[in-house]
Amino acid sequence: MGTPDDQYDVIVIGVGGMGSATTAHLARRGLDVLGLERYDIPHTSGSSHGITRIIRRAYYEHPSYIPLVERAYELWDDLAERTGRDVIHRTGSIDAGAEDDIVFGGSLESCERYDIPHEVLTSREVTERFPGYQLPEDHLAVYQPDGGFVVPEQAIVAHVEQAQAAGGEIRARERVDGWTDTADGGVRVETDRGTYEAAKLVLAAGAWNAKFADALEGLAVPERQVLAWFQPETPSRFEPDQFPVWNLSVPEGRFYGLPIYDVPGMKLGRYHHRDERVDPDDYETDPQPEDERILREFAENYFPEGAGPTMRLATCMFTNSPDEHFILDTLPDYPQVVVGAGFSGHGFKFASAIGEVLADLATERETEHSIEMFSLERFDE
Numbered sequence: 001m002g003t004p005d006d007q008y009d010v011i012v013i014g015v016g017g018m019g020s021a022t023t024a025h026l027a028r029r030g031l032d033v034l035g036l037e038r039y040d041i042p043h044t045s046g047s048s049h050g051i052t053r054i055i056r057r058a059y060y061e062h063p064s065y066i067p068l069v070e071r072a073y074e075l076w077d078d079l080a081e082r083t084g085r086d087v088i089h090r091t092g093s094i095d096a097g098a099e100d101d102i103v104f105g106g107s108l109e110s111c112e113r114y115d116i117p118h119e120v121l122t123s124r125e126v127t128e129r130f131p132g133y134q135l136p137e138d139h140l141a142v143y144q145p146d147g148g149f150v151v152p153e154q155a156i157v158a159h160v161e162q163a164q165a166a167g168g169e170i171r172a173r174e175r176v177d178g179w180t181d182t183a184d185g186g187v188r189v190e191t192d193r194g195t196y197e198a199a200k201l202v203l204a205a206g207a208w209n210a211k212f213a214d215a216l217e218g219l220a221v222p223e224r225q226v227l228a229w230f231q232p233e234t235p236s237r238f239e240p241d242q243f244p245v246w247n248l249s250v251p252e253g254r255f256y257g258l259p260i261y262d263v264p265g266m267k268l269g270r271y272h273h274r275d276e277r278v279d280p281d282d283y284e285t286d287p288q289p290e291d292e293r294i295l296r297e298f299a300e301n302y303f304p305e306g307a308g309p310t311m312r313l314a315t316c317m318f319t320n321s322p323d324e325h326f327i328l329d330t331l332p333d334y335p336q337v338v339v340g341a342g343f344s345g346h347g348f349k350f351a352s353a354i355g356e357v358l359a360d361l362a363t364e365r366e367t368e369h370s371i372e373m374f375s376l377e378r379f380d381e
Contacts, residue, residue, distance in 0.1 A: 006194065009026075009198060010199065010362050012201075013176050013204060016156060017048035022358040022359055025359035030166075032167070035170040036174055036191060039173070044316075046207055051263060054258060061106065063110040063113050066110055071352075075356065085155075090145070094130075094248075096141035098139060101249045118144045119143045120143075123135040123140075125141075131237050131242075131305075132242065134302055185199075186198055186336060187200070203338070203341065213331055215332060221320050224274070224283055225318050228310065230266055230299055231308040231309045233305045238259050242259075243260075255269065257303070265308075265310075272345075324345075326374045328354070338362045
């Protein structure tokens with residue numbers, strides 16, 4: 001049993017992208033919140049790192065994401081203004097593919113449905129405007145001027161600072177061993193350093209979430225991902241003011257990339273890189289030659305001026321749901337436990353708004369945001 005000093009309104013497990021935002025929202029609402037992180041703040045062992053992360057209003061995954069990403073933009077701008085940290089940068093975004101491909105068609109549909117300013121460009125028009133691109137001749141692209149990137153490490157630090165300034169408590173290098181419900185309907189959390197109790201619990205542990213909730217087994221599956229940064233032949237063509245962030249669907253797969261920022265190279269990755277399901281506590285964290293080969297061959301074909309010497313390789317993890325849509329809900333048997341999981345490689349851009357949603361669920365058990373499509377119940381159908 002914890003002492004009075006170990007009692008909280010809400011405990012958040014995981015202080016990465018989603019958890020840091022959640023602790024900030026909760027603390028700013030005046031709640032007594034504890035954030036527990038097994039690694040550093042920030043760290044490179046999970047999913048919330050990589051120097052730059054894409055944000056885009058054109059959203060091919062599903063038009064229902066648009067209201068949430070609009071709120072995320074508002075909150076990123078607010079966080080930047082409050083903290084003075086440049087957490088969001090606008091470069092424009094390109095979503096390109098064959099005319100009948102979901103990346104192009106889905107992005108166009110979302111822009112048209114929500115009246116998002118955009119242009120449809122041919123491959124030639126993309127290259128004329130942004131010479132770093134060399135897309136296939138039959139490809140079409142949706143260009144959206146507000147696309148860009150969020151700086152994840154800075155964003156996490158900014159949210160943690162906001163939480164601390166509002167009285168929240170953050171503990172890093174403290175591993176959570178497990179949690180149980182209590183007789184009064186709360187939770188007790190055991191770590192390698194102590195025991196804590198709270199009325200509510202938020203699971204924001206990324207690739208580790210399924211280890212804390214049986215209900216997520218098979219629904220939040222970690223996958224190994226690798227990123228590369230290649231030095232461009234003409235760096236100026238790959239700077240943020242000349243090179244929009246991009247998503248590209250080609251026969252080799254679906255790839256994404258960003259301009260030069262803090263590393264002297266164009267950043268890129270392949271969705272579901274080598275389709276490797278992993279245990280987050282036991283997988284190959286060092287990039288391998290085959291990882292680099294996959295990304296280099298792609299760059300040589302579609303961004304030849306950006307396929308110079310390797311500047312950096314890094315691994316991270318996706319945590320995929322079966323339909324690759326988010327899981328934002330409470331646990332069926334434990335309504336005091338809120339879950340943010342299954343972000344499936346496209347979640348970080350939403351972190352500022354996801355934090356608000358998880359804070360709503362922890363305090364009110366409901367939210368004004370439309371999250372019906374993210375419920376756990378959908379997997380029972």
